[in-house]
Structures are given as structure tokens and as C-alpha cells.
Amino acid sequence: MRITEAKLIKLGACDGEWGKYFVGKKSVAVKLLLDAAIADERYSYAQWVLSRLMTNKQQINWAGYYAEQVIKIYEDKYPDNPAYAAYAAYAAATYSAKAAFAAEYKTMQEKLLRKGLAILLEQSK
Numbered sequence: 306m307r308i309t310e311a312k313l314i315k316l317g318a319c320d321g322e323w324g325k326y327f328v329g330k331k332s333v334a335v336k337l338l339l340d341a342a343i344a345d346e347r348y349s350y351a352q353w354v355l356s357r358l359m360t361n362k363q364q365i366n367w368a369g370y371y372a373e374q375v376i377k378i379y380e381d382k383y384p385d386n387p388a389y390a391a392y393a394a395y396a397a398a399t400y401s402a403k404a405a406f407a408a409e410y411k412t413m414q415e416k417l418l419r420k421g422l423a424i425l426l427e428q429s430k
Contacts (some may be wrong), residue, residue: 308332367420378409
């Protein structure tokens with residue numbers, strides 16, 4: 306699956322935000338675009354692209370996977386309070402995951418983004 310800068314702008318991306326990934330190219334493979342964003346630690350960029358390219362069904366699949374991964378962290382951190390674990394996981398998924406699990410942030414973001422890409426590519430066939 307390939308994407309152009311024009312397509313990103315049509316989806317609502319800010320002009321110029323993605324330009325460096327397209328220098329000298331008409332289009333790039335979504336996987337290469339996401340790999341570059343991950344390497345630059347621009348996780349929100351990668352999440353934004355995936356969520357705009359996915360179907361509703363793919364988004365739901367990815368959200369379920371995301372929730373499973375995040376809640377596991379909180380269940381381990383708060384084993385005696387599963388309700389708090391669920392609330393904390395929800396807060397992390399919807400607000401600032403970086404602050405909630407800083408030590409695991411980079412690894413978790415990469416894992417979640419790679420799963421999102423797999424879902425996008427697998428279900429787009």
C-alpha cells in the first residue's frame with residue numbers, strides 16, 4: 306500500500322508536516338512512512354496516518370489490541386485493584402500514555418503501531 310503527500314493533506318494532515326518523508330518521491334509505501342515516523346519518535350504522526358487509512362472494522366480491531374496491551378501494564382502495576390487498572394488503562398489510551406507508563410512508552414508505541422500496520426495491510430487485501 307502506497308500513499309502520497311497530497312493524499313495525506315486531503316485526509317487532513319498539516320501542509321509540510323510530512324514533506325521530509327516524500328523528498329524526491331511521488332509516493333511512499335505506508336510501511337516505510339510509518340518506519341520513518343517511528344524512527345523519528347513521531348508516534349502521534351504514525352497513529353494519525355493509520356487511523357485515517359483504516360476502515361471502521363480495522364480501527365475497532367486495533368483499539369481492542371491497544372486496550373489489551375495497555376491494561377496488562379496496569380493489571381501488573383495494580384494487582385489488588387482491577388477497577389483502578391481498567392480506569393488507568395483507559396486514561397492512558399485516551400490521554401497521555403507517555404506519562405502513564407514512561408518506561409515502556411517507546412517499546413509499547415512501536416508494538417502498537419506495528420500491529421496497527423499489520424491490521425491495515427492484512428485486512429486491506
